[in-house]
Amino acid sequence: MSSENGKRLLETDAGCLNFEATELTLGLPGEPRVTSDGGAKLGSKRGFSETVDLKLGDNSQEVKLGHSLQEAAKSPASKTQVVGWPPVRGFAKRGKKSCKYVKVAVDGAPYLRKVDLEIYNSYQQLLTSLEDMFSCFTIRNYLNEKQIDQVNGIEYMPTYEDKDGDWMLVGDVPWQMFVESCKRLRLMKSSEAVGLGLKTAPKYSSTN
Amino acid sequence: MHKKMAFSFPDEVLEHVFSFIQSDKDRNAVSMVCKSWYEIERWCRRKVFVGNCYAVSPRMVIRRFPEFRSIELKGKPHFADFNLVPDGWGGYVFPWIAEMAGAYPWLEEIRLKRMVVTDESLELIAKSFKNFKVLVLSSCEGFSTDGLAAIAASCKNLKELDLRDCEVDDLSAHWLSHFPETYTSLVSLNISCLGSDEVSFSALERLVGRCTNLKTLRLNRAVPLDKIANILRHAPQLVEFGTGTYTADVRPDVYSDLAGAFSSCKELKSLSGFWDVVPDYLPAIYPVCSKLTSLNLSYATIQSPDLIKLVSHCPNLQRLLVLDYIEDSGLEVLASSCKDLQELRVFPSDPFGAEPNVSLTERGLVAVSLGCPKLQSVLYFCRRMSNEALVTIARNRPNFTRFRLCIIEPKTADYLTLEPLDVGFGAIVQYCKDLRRLSLSGLLTDRVFEYIGTYAKKLEMLSVAFAGDSDLGLHHVLSGCESLRKLEIRDCPFGDKALLANAAKLETMRSLWMSSCAVSFAACKLLGQKMPRLNVEVIDERGPPDSRPENCPVDKLYIYRSIAGPRFWIEAFMRNLLGFSSFDLKNECLRHDWSGNIIWRLFKALRARLPYVSPLPELSGTPRNELIKRWKLRLLCNQSKYVGCLSCSHYTSMQLYRQELDQTIHAKVLSKLE
Numbered sequence: 022m023s024s025e026n027g028k029r030l031l032e033t034d035a036g037c038l039n040f041e042a043t044e045l046t047l048g049l050p051g052e053p054r055v056t057s058d059g060g061a062k063l064g065s066k067r068g069f070s071e072t073v074d075l076k077l078g079d080n081s082q083e084v085k086l087g088h089s090l091q092e093a094a095k096s097p098a099s100k101t102q103v104v105g106w107p108p109v110r111g112f113a114k115r116g117k118k119s120c121k122y123v124k125v126a127v128d129g130a131p132y133l134r135k136v137d138l139e140i141y142n143s144y145q146q147l148l149t150s151l152e153d154m155f156s157c158f159t160i161r162n163y164l165n166e167k168q169i170d171q172v173n174g175i176e177y178m179p180t181y182e183d184k185d186g187d188w189m190l191v192g193d194v195p196w197q198m199f200v201e202s203c204k205r206l207r208l209m210k211s212s213e214a215v216g217l218g219l220k221t222a223p224k225y226s227s228t229n
Numbered sequence: 230m231h232k233k234m235a236f237s238f239p240d241e242v243l244e245h246v247f248s249f250i251q252s253d254k255d256r257n258a259v260s261m262v263c264k265s266w267y268e269i270e271r272w273c274r275r276k277v278f279v280g281n282c283y284a285v286s287p288r289m290v291i292r293r294f295p296e297f298r299s300i301e302l303k304g305k306p307h308f309a310d311f312n313l314v315p316d317g318w319g320g321y322v323f324p325w326i327a328e329m330a331g332a333y334p335w336l337e338e339i340r341l342k343r344m345v346v347t348d349e350s351l352e353l354i355a356k357s358f359k360n361f362k363v364l365v366l367s368s369c370e371g372f373s374t375d376g377l378a379a380i381a382a383s384c385k386n387l388k389e390l391d392l393r394d395c396e397v398d399d400l401s402a403h404w405l406s407h408f409p410e411t412y413t414s415l416v417s418l419n420i421s422c423l424g425s426d427e428v429s430f431s432a433l434e435r436l437v438g439r440c441t442n443l444k445t446l447r448l449n450r451a452v453p454l455d456k457i458a459n460i461l462r463h464a465p466q467l468v469e470f471g472t473g474t475y476t477a478d479v480r481p482d483v484y485s486d487l488a489g490a491f492s493s494c495k496e497l498k499s500l501s502g503f504w505d506v507v508p509d510y511l512p513a514i515y516p517v518c519s520k521l522t523s524l525n526l527s528y529a530t531i532q533s534p535d536l537i538k539l540v541s542h543c544p545n546l547q548r549l550l551v552l553d554y555i556e557d558s559g560l561e562v563l564a565s566s567c568k569d570l571q572e573l574r575v576f577p578s579d580p581f582g583a584e585p586n587v588s589l590t591e592r593g594l595v596a597v598s599l600g601c602p603k604l605q606s607v608l609y610f611c612r613r614m615s616n617e618a619l620v621t622i623a624r625n626r627p628n629f630t631r632f633r634l635c636i637i638e639p640k641t642a643d644y645l646t647l648e649p650l651d652v653g654f655g656a657i658v659q660y661c662k663d664l665r666r667l668s669l670s671g672l673l674t675d676r677v678f679e680y681i682g683t684y685a686k687k688l689e690m691l692s693v694a695f696a697g698d699s700d701l702g703l704h705h706v707l708s709g710c711e712s713l714r715k716l717e718i719r720d721c722p723f724g725d726k727a728l729l730a731n732a733a734k735l736e737t738m739r740s741l742w743m744s745s746c747a748v749s750f751a752a753c754k755l756l757g758q759k760m761p762r763l764n765v766e767v768i769d770e771r772g773p774p775d776s777r778p779e780n781c782p783v784d785k786l787y788i789y790r791s792i793a794g795p796r797f798w799i800e801a802f803m804r805n806l807l808g809f810s811s812f813d814l815k816n817e818c819l820r821h822d823w824s825g826n827i828i829w830r831l832f833k834a835l836r837a838r839l840p841y842v843s844p845l846p847e848l849s850g851t852p853r854n855e856l857i858k859r860w861k862l863r864l865l866c867n868q869s870k871y872v873g874c875l876s877c878s879h880y881t882s883m884q885l886y887r888q889e890l891d892q893t894i895h896a897k898v899l900s901k902l903e
Contacts, residue, residue, distance in 0.1 A: 105311030105719070106694065107580045107610065107637045110394070186315060 121200060125151065127177070127208040138200045144192055148179065151208070177208045240265075244273045253278045272296060279303070280739050282320060282344065283764065286793040287328035299338035299363070300329070306742045306787055307692075308717055309343055310368065313744055313785065315768060320344040321371075323353075330357035338363035345369070351376030355383035363389040373398035374423075381407035391419040391445075399424045402451075406432040410439075417445035421471050421502065424449070430456055438463040444496075447471030450504045455483050458490035465493045472502030475529075479509045492516040501525035508535040518542035522569075525550040527576050533559045533587075541566050547603075548572040553589040553610060560593030564600025572606040573597060580610070580637060591618035594634075598625040606631040613644040614671055619653025623660040632657055633668035639695035639720070642672040649673055655680030658688070665712075668692040678702035682709020690715040700727040707731035717742040724782075725752035732760055740789035748786055751779040756788070764791045 121138040134154055141147045179191035183202040191199070191206070238246075247270055250256055260270040276299040277290060290300075304320025322344045329336055336358045346369045354361060361384045374397065380390065381404060406429055408415075415436065430452070437443060443464050452460075452473030461467070477483060487510065491497070497517045506529045521543045526536070533556045540546070540559065546567040553575050555563070563570065575593070579586045591614045597604060598621070605628050614636050623629075643650055650671040658664060658681050665687055669677065673696035681688070682705035689712050697703070703723040706716065708731060716738065724747035735741055735756075750767065757765035768785040 103639070103720075105308065105313045106639065107577065107635055108311045108694075109577060109580050109610070110310050186318075 121203075123181075123203055123205045125154070125206040125208070128210040136206070138203060143196055144199075148191075151179070151206075177210060179206065180209050181206045240269050243269050247273055251276070275299060276338075277301070281789050281791070282322070282325065283793060284739070284789060284791045287325045289793065291328060291332045295332075297333075298336060299340070300325075300336070301340040301342075302344060303342040304344035306717065306740060307343075307715070308719065308742055308744070313719065318768065322346050323350045326350045326353045326357075330354075334358060335360055337361060338365075340365040340367070341369055342367040343369065345371040346376070347371050348373055348376035348379070352379040355379040358384075360386055362386055365389065365391040366393070366395050367391075368394045370396035373400045374402070374404040375400055378404035378407040381405065381412075382409070385409075385412060386414055387412075388414055389417040390415070391417060392422050393419055393447075395422045397423055402429050403432070405429050405436060408432075408436055410435075412436075413439050414442065415440040416442050417469075418443070419445065419447040419471070420449050421447040422449065424451070434460060434463060440464075441466070443467065445469040447501060448473045450474050450502075453477065454487070454510065458483075458486040461490035461494055466496055467494055468496050469499040469501075469523075470494070470497060471500070471525075473504065475503045475506040475510060477507070477510065479507070484510060484513060488513040488516065497521070499523035499525075503529040506531055511535060511539055514539075515542050519544065521546060523548040527552060527574070530554065530578065537562045543567060545569055550574040550576070552576050552578045553587050554578055555593075556588045557590055557593040557596070558588070560589075561596045561600075564596045568601060569603055570597070570601040571603050573601075573604065574608040575610060576608075577610040577637060585612045591615060594618070595621055595625070598622040601626075603628075605629055608633040608635075608668075610635045610637060612637050613641065614650060614653065615643045615645045616648065616650055616653035616656075617643075617645065619650065620656040623653075623656035627660040628663065629657070629661040630663050631666040632661065632664060633666065633692070634670055635668065636670040639670070640672045641670075649676070651677040651680065655684070658685040663687055666690045669696055670694060674698050675702040675705070678705040682706055685710055687712050689713065691717070693718045693721055695720045697721045697723060700724050703727035704730060707734045713737075714739045716740075718746060719743070720745040722747055725749055728752060729756065732756055732763075735763055735788055736760065736790050738790065740787065742785075742787050744785040746786070747782045749780045750777070750783050753783060753786060754779075762790055762792065764789055764794075 122135045123138060125134045125136055136147070136150065136154075138147070141150065180188050181191050181199070181203045182188055182205050184204060185202075188207075193199075194202070243266065247256075247259060250259060253276070256270060256274060260267045271293050272295065274294045275297055277294055277297045278301045279285060279290065280303050282302045282304050302322065302325060304322070305314050305318060308314060309318075320343060322341055326339075330353055334357065337360055339354065339361075340363070344366075346366060351372055354364070356379075364380060364384075364387070369392075372395075377390075377392075377397075378401075380387065418436075433448075433452070434456075437446065437460055444467060446460070446464060446467055447469070448457075448460075448471055450473050454473070454475055454477040457472055461470070491514050494517060498520060500514060500517070500521060500523070503526055506526075508531050511531070518539070519542065522545055524539075524543060524546060526539075527550045529536075530552065532554050536551065536555045537559045540549070540555075540563050544566055547569050548571060549563065549567070551559075551574070555575065560575075563573075575589065589611055591611060594607070594609050594611070595618050597607075604626055607629065608631075611634075614634065642648060643653070651674055654667075654669055654673070654677050658667065662684075664685060667681070667685065667688055667690070669692065675698045678697060678701070681691070685691075688710050691706065691710070691713065693716075700723055702721070703718070704727040706713070707727060713734075718741075721743075723743065728743075728748055729752055753765050753767050756763065766787045766789075767783045768787065769783055
């Protein structure tokens with residue numbers, strides 16, 4: 022019933038209990054969504070009136086995005102989760118939880134990932150892991166763009182939203198502080214980073 | 230001919246009479262009778278209740294009530310409980326504490342709900358109010374055990390420390406040891422929300438032992454079962470007790486120890502806790518069950534037979550919170566055993582599962598509505614419902630005051646007829662004439678709202694999700710529900726028309742929340758312009774709403790009446806900063822006792838708007854002051870690149886009404902930074 026709105030799977034309070042279910046979003050792969058008023062916004066949450074059919078059988082995209090997405094698209098619709106529904110509080114607290122899952126969005130990617138920050142010890146480990154996770158995406162971009170070697174190379178800026186709602190650059194604060202305050206990650210296209218072009222690539226120490 | 234006022238008592242007499250009037254509503258009514266009553270009443274009001282911390286400013290409250298001893302504040306909207314309100318939205322208590330600290334050294338009680346409380350706020354409370362007695366933080370966040378340590382250390386007269394449902398950063402379990410050995414006045418302690426794998430048991434036992442007036446003790450999960458007996462023996466006078474984890478290897482000595490300890494608590498009326506409960510240890514509480522009036526088993530993952538056994542031992546139960554493991558059969562037993570039951574909450578054990586995992590249906594609720602004549606408050610999660618059942622329930626129990634039904638799958642129809650549940654809920658509002666709170670679910674058309682608007686005349690709070698067909702639904706509610714104070718709506722096709730047509734109604738309510746509906750940004754702007762005493766706040770995580778066409782629906786909308794004007798916390802911060810003639814950010818901040826917070830926020834706000842700047846080299850182990858120094862330098866270096874709005878990214882929408890002011894502030898900041 023709830024899937025008729027085609028809502029993207031979003032993080033819920035029971036985040037880590039439903040890690041598998043929320044790992045991939047079921048949205049139109051790749052293309053910006055066209056809303057009813059003609060405006061297009063990639064990755065935007067849809068309002069009630071903007072229902073979009075899931076085109077799960079879209080072959081061309083399946084090939085590009087790789088096997089894992091194809092698998093997910095074919096599996097029977099596990100309950101798509103709607104944020105804040107059902108209205109139960111602190112459900113995750115009922116189970117033991119010492120994981121810190123945050124969503125990772127990559128500009129232009131059709132799906133989100135979730136990573137558990139607790140399993141890493143440093144920025145380097147995190148970024149290496151992100152590279153692996155989004156390698157299929159970078160390959161796709163390799164077809165379109167001239168040069169993209171790594172996700173944390175020139176093309177993508179790893180940014181994150183912290184507890185206060187501010188967007189920060191990954192690496193600004195000591196690692197532990199980052200883990201505690203990070204709410205979600207976004208690999209932003211550098212061209213979108215406000216203002217001038219980049220002079221230097223970011224440098225991250227490998228240790229905390 | 231002169232008319233003399235029939236009643237012209239001296240002020241002292243009136244004041245004495247007023248002292249018997251405790252409820253806020255009555256006090257407010259009294260103050261509206263005439264000017265002199267207003268004056269007298271405001272000087273003798275001792276308890277202030279502010280239902281929305283942004284409806285009024287701290288200064289206004291202090292000006293009007295110069296001598297209050299107790300304040301209750303509520304911050305975030307209710308849907309914040311379900312992750313619908315983004316972090317950083319607001320609800321900061323610090324400005325209130327700061328104002329009161331100056332004006333009210335004799336403040337005794339602070340009760341907060343859904344607010345952000347920092348350690349600084351707690352530290353300020355600890356050092357400002359010498360006779361501080363009661364701190365109740367309900368669903369709050371933002372503080373750590375350091376703040377609690379400050380309270381424990383300084384508040385010699387503290388009677389109540391209640392942290393229900395808070396999110397606390399557990400830095401150290403030793404905060405409890407900060408209660409001095411001479412401290413004995415504790416009456417109520419609720420630390421059930423604390424995580425912390427280590428709790429200082431010895432400190433806890435000593436504290437409990439020396440506080441002979443302790444009546445309420447709610448422990449956290451970390452306290453193991455075998456410690457409970459000892460604690461109870463130190464405090465046999467307890468009236469309310471919450472266990473920690475209720476599991477251990479089954480050992481006869483532990484069991485009898487526990488049972489003995491419970492037996493010695495002759496006053497126990499309320500039990501809670503029971504995390505990880507092992508059924509074998511449940512009978513240990515049977516000695517106290519006959520006196521129990523309140524039982525919270527919402528963490529107890531035990532099956533129906535064990536729950537039934539337990540519940541059958543509690544004939545005087547008035548309040549039961551339980552998981553749906555109790556099943557229909559358990560509720561039927563409840564209905565026959567607990568004739569005094571007033572409040573029932575049944576929570577889902579597997580809310581995100583696609584299939585039902587237990588046999589809990591509408592039957593259980595029908596049974597309880599039939600068997601429990603005093604039942605007035607219900608919160609019930611289930612997976613199916615019928616109009617027939619709802620009508621039966623309504624007829625059985627017209628004395629409902631709170632009826633909250635959550636059918637887990639949105640838009641679930643009547644499972645018997647496949648029709649919408651309009652008629653069922655219609656019966657609820659028609660029969661239950663004193664209904665004050667209602668939550669809807671299931672498949673519902675505009676018709677249910679017509680019923681609600683027609684019959685629910687005493688309804689104060691309504692929660693709606695995935696319901697309705699058109700604006701007409703919203704219109705019925707706004708135009709018909711005379712007593713409506715809070716309305717929260719999500720994922721409904723309600724748009725501009727009903728909202729704008731009922732704009733005046735919104736000023737008679739505390740607040741309206743609408744998310745994932747169809748209200749356009751243009752309508753929000755119009756409403757904001759036409760209704761200056763309403764704050765119309767758009768929360769849109771997609772980015773500033775002016776980056777989309779105006780007729781595009783907004784993501785989330787929160788409207789509330791306010792005499793404090795639109796809020797803009799950055800502005801408040803900046804105003805304080807700009808008042809200084811020599812602009813040394815760091816020193817001014819430290820002097821103002823806001824430590825690095827302002828720098829930190831300023832840095833982040835600018836950072837969010839600055840073009841890409843390479844990050845600082847890794848600052849491992851850098852103390853905060855050092856960080857602040859470095860950021861200050863960077864701020865000064867980068868100020869020439871500063872453009873845009875000084876704010877957090879998702880506040881931009883709220884500043885659209887204040888753009889001129891922004892620019893003035895920007896200019897001032899820049900000039901000060903040079």
